[in-house]
Amino acid sequence: MIPHITLQKDYAISRVLNGGWQLAGGHGEINRQTAINDMFTFVENGITTFDCADIYTGVEEMIGIFLQQYRKKYGQEKTEQIKVHTKFVPDLNVLLNINSKDVEAIIDRSLERLGLEQLHLVQFHWWDYDIPRYVETALVLKELQKKGKILDLAGTNFDVTHLHEIMNAGVNFLSLQVQYSVLDHRPEKKMVEFCRAHGIHLICYGTVAGGFLSRGYLGVPEPQHPLENRSLTKYKLIIDDLGGWEYFQFLLKTLDEIAKKHQTSIANIASRYVLERPQVAAVIMGARNTSHINDTVKMFDFSFDNEDIKKLEDIFSQAKELEGDTYTLEREKGGRHAGIMKYNLNSK
Numbered sequence: 001m002i003p004h005i006t007l008q009k010d011y012a013i014s015r016v017l018n019g020g021w022q023l024a025g026g027h028g029e030i031n032r033q034t035a036i037n038d039m040f041t042f043v044e045n046g047i048t049t050f051d052c053a054d055i056y057t058g059v060e061e062m063i064g065i066f067l068q069q070y071r072k073k074y075g076q077e078k079t080e081q082i083k084v085h086t087k088f089v090p091d092l093n094v095l096l097n098i099n100s101k102d103v104e105a106i107i108d109r110s111l112e113r114l115g116l117e118q119l120h121l122v123q124f125h126w127w128d129y130d131i132p133r134y135v136e137t138a139l140v141l142k143e144l145q146k147k148g149k150i151l152d153l154a155g156t157n158f159d160v161t162h163l164h165e166i167m168n169a170g171v172n173f174l175s176l177q178v179q180y181s182v183l184d185h186r187p188e189k190k191m192v193e194f195c196r197a198h199g200i201h202l203i204c205y206g207t208v209a210g211g212f213l214s215r216g217y218l219g220v221p222e223p224q225h226p227l228e229n230r231s232l233t234k235y236k237l238i239i240d241d242l243g244g245w246e247y248f249q250f251l252l253k254t255l256d257e258i259a260k261k262h263q264t265s266i267a268n269i270a271s272r273y274v275l276e277r278p279q280v281a282a283v284i285m286g287a288r289n290t291s292h293i294n295d296t297v298k299m300f301d302f303s304f305d306n307e308d309i310k311k312l313e314d315i316f317s318q319a320k321e322l323e324g325d326t327y328t329l330e331r332e333k334g335g336r337h338a339g340i341m342k343y344n345l346n347s348k
Helices: 032-044 059-074 100-114 134-146 160-168 191-198 230-242 244-261 266-275 306-316
Strands: 004-008 011-014 016-019 049-051 083-088 119-124 150-156 175-179 201-205 280-286
Touching (some): 011 016, 100 119, 175 191, 191 201, 230 244, 244 266
Parallel strands (some): 016 280, 175 201
């Protein structure tokens, strides 16, 4: 069973979240009923927290149907142990003119889709810092929290400077969702210490790099574009920036050595490493199905020793440093990383 962690009084989440991006299309064909049935399996194995977003097409609705079916089968008390973390991601083309009615309409839509009277956790993302209405919008979310439509607020992909600005305006985030992995250590520059000082928990995505951190990519030729899906495209850009396929193969070989020592998978080694970093509460594992669940539940069956950590730190020291704070590369207008983003998914 996957263990849980308490973020605050009466609010606990599983240390592995089921990520919904893989169910949103663009990662292969999805059978809705099969995906809903799989959610029962995840909960049975201790993964009781689900991550989704208003822009993940169809995912809030699927989780809503699952909650309804689970409640009917097991009752309200057991259903309350399941937490759903959604995101509030207003489209880039509305940021300049978004108002309180627009914000509330999006939150109301998520409530309806999920079939909840109150959203458990809303993670706020803002596409463009040059449109300086993110503080104003965060304050609207705070008002909706006071009205009871939102239990807790959180952030997604904010850097330290802009997160601090929002907090100075009186908006408190319970957690921050960031990309953090054995490939991407950007949170360690400033974000980890800032969150420690302010009691903010980190919930991390990208810990298996869309599947790149697996034996399936060890000792194989470098894949060429176009890749199978946007997730692989996104993380291949990170690999390129770190030092390319040659460095990545050295890293995978090291992870594989440690994995074999502990009789587990490369994915478990990579994820467990992030889970043991300061301020990290949980990692998000995107899954189109339950094919890896038997492996995932073994993530906590081993412990790193000093030799393991030294091996990892030695290989990390050979990588090039990724530029900027969290999500800086992805915000660079006209940049390679920003080029794969889809900014106006709510309007579709």
